[in-house]
Amino acid sequence: MQIIIIGVSGCGKTTVGQALAKKLNLPFRDADEFHSTKNREKMSQGQPLTDKDRIPWLSEIHQYMQSLESQNKDGVVTCSGLKKLYRHILLRGVESDDPNSQSSSKKCLNKSSVLFVLLHGKEETLQRRMDCRKDHFMPASLLPSQLATLEHPDDTEHYIIVDIDNTVDDIVSRIITAVQTS
Template identity: 35%
Template sequence: MIYIIMGVSGCGKSSLGAVLSEKLGWTLHEGDNFHPQENVEKMARGEPLTDEDRLPWLLQLHEVIQRERCSGSDALVTCSALKRHYRWIMLHGAKALDQDILPPIAPDVFFLFLQGDYSLIHQRVASRRGHYMKADLLHSQFDILEPPLEEDNVLTLDISRSITDVAIEVEKHIIKFKPSPAMP
């Protein structure tokens, strides 16, 4: 199974990913580590990324997801995945650029949408140190955010709850949807 932890900057993707990775023993792929250096520099200057800026990053994340799925591994991937089109690129790669109708999301891929209000997340972003994403850019992320729909294999999680409570809810989701190993 692949769980893509998504939401605007500062919503807790990396924190939840780290907790789940440790509890479950799943590999965690931190999406920010796949940004081209030009994207990091642009965000550090306070400039929002364009769709064109994000495309190589999303295609790299697609490769990571496909590699994990093909190996039969369970993994976590963090990515803002703000627009539905971005999520389709992550799932279907370059095919999402050429086709209007794509196959449904694979039953072994789920999105964990970390949802919270602007003031809470702005406070978190403003207080963190050493991250290239500045609080000034948060508004641009909320402006383009297209929350996932139920048919997108999504579990929406309220970030005002403790990370422990959120992780427990994810674990219950995994138990509900993870296929049981075949009996001998």
């Protein structure tokens, strides 16, 4: 199973993703590794990314997940995945811009083989976490735009929501339970 940890900046995607990958002995990749230099520079200047900026980045993550699947390997990846369209691209690539499309494609990841884990928390908690981060290209000033962009997963997606007001160990345990019951 591919596990994609999603949520706004500051929710703990990297920390949870690394802990989960270690616990399950799976490869881990952080979505930040896939950003272009241009995207990093834009965000570090306090400018939110546009969909046009994000699509190549999401496609790179999709290709990585496809490479794991083609080798029959599981993995853990982080990605903000804020919009349904973004999660659609993570599953299907950029061949179709319709997130409700049910067409099959050999590039498409099987919805049931991908679990989206939305790390969800209160804005105050997220802001506090972002204010404490050092040397990260994503400034705390972009949190409101991320919260405004966030579209919660719906019943067309394979997902769970986990509150970030739990310990990392508790969050990881909840995700493992969800994977085992999937």
